[in-house]
Structure formats: structure tokens, C-alpha cells
Amino acid sequence: MLITNETQETTVKNIANNILPDCDEVFFEVGYFYFSGFEQIYKKLKDIKIKILIGINYDEKIASAVISNNLIKEKYFDKLREDINETDILDQPTGVDSYKLFLEKLKNGSMEIRCNPKKNDHSKFFIFKHKKERSQGGFSLGSVLAGSSNFTKAGFLTNLENNYLFSNKNDFEVHLKQFNDRWENSQDIINIDSFLEFDEKVVKKTWISKSHPP
Secondary structure (H helix, E strand, O other), X not given: OEEXXXXXXXXXXXXXXXXXXXXXXEEEEEOOEOHHHHHHHHHHOOOOEEEEEEOHHHOHHHHOOOOOHHHHHHHHHHHXXXXXXXXXXXXXXXXXXXXXXXXXXXXXXXXEEEEOOOOXXXXXXXXXXXXXXXXXOOOOOEEEEEEOOOEOHHHXXXXXXXXXXXXXXXXXXXXXXXXXXXXXXXXXXXXXXXHHHXXXXXXXXXXXXXXXXX
């Protein structure tokens, strides 16, 4: 199935929102992750475990910082803080709700973000793992959406994209293994253990924290 964002039915947002109720875990490998992408599907993510793996070219500063894991994290924090401060999503009640869930999931450990400092990774795929009761006895493990979309509002909704959705068991297993291998060799950016650092360096330095306590 080709997902192009050209019609409402063929947006990544629509496809993801239709699949997510059957899932208990999702794995996203993208070049870029922005809060605007999370906001598009947040209502279906509350009870789902999320792992997000970004490429080192989140921006050129991160790409040039590969010699220092701490510097990679600092540059990512800078970029994410900028993204949150500049978005107009948080002017709306639904935007505030999605931001609260974003922080909640980082704090409770049900969402983690990592970066691979050793590879300029432009891979973009979204792995949706089915709950056991929705797996048809292990026959339907989940779906993979692979193509050009990043984890952004534009990638989910407005950009003209070429993505393909497939549910073949073998393809699912191959993509999940690849993701897990890359995850194990990646650099932690935000997880339950580093949330306090993230809170100090990002959350408390955004305008939303001054207007609406997280």
C-alpha cells in the first residue's frame, strides 16, 4: 500500500492512528524527530511503549559532535528546546495535552529517544508491534511503514511522501531485528534515568513551563 499524504485516507497520520489501537509497542527510526510529529498521533500513544532512534544529522551541529556522547545529547537538547519554544501547537488545548503526555511518557520510561553517533543514518521506518491478542496467534506480528516520512507534522500530514505499508511476518521480523541491533549500539538521549537532566535543560527553559506547569 502506497502512503503519499495526497488524500486524507493516505496520510501517515491517518494510517498510524488506525493501526495504533492494535499495538503495545512501536519503534521509530527516523532522520528527524520533532514534537509536531508526536502531537499528530499522541491520543493513541498513551498506553504504548515507544522507542525512537534518530540519525546523527538531527542538525549539522550534532553531526559534527560525534566525538563526544555528552555533546551529542547537549545539541539534541538545544534543538528540541528550540522546537518546543517555536511551535504554535502549544497555543491550543490539544497541543498542551499532547505536551503533557510527551513529558509523562519520558518521565515514566514508556518512551525513550536514542541517537546513533557512528552512522549518518537516513533510514525512515515505523514499526507497529501488535498486542498478543491482536496477533492472530503469532501470524500477524504487526506492520511496517517505510519510506520518506520523518517524525514531523509535515512528514505525517502535509509533505508529498512515498511510503509503503506492509504486514508480511518475515519483513516485520527483519525490520525489528535491524532496529534492535541499531538500538543496542546507539547513544542514550532521553530515558527514565536522564529525565531530571532533560527537565532542567529543556522543560524548565521553555515558555510553556512558565505558563502551564508540566
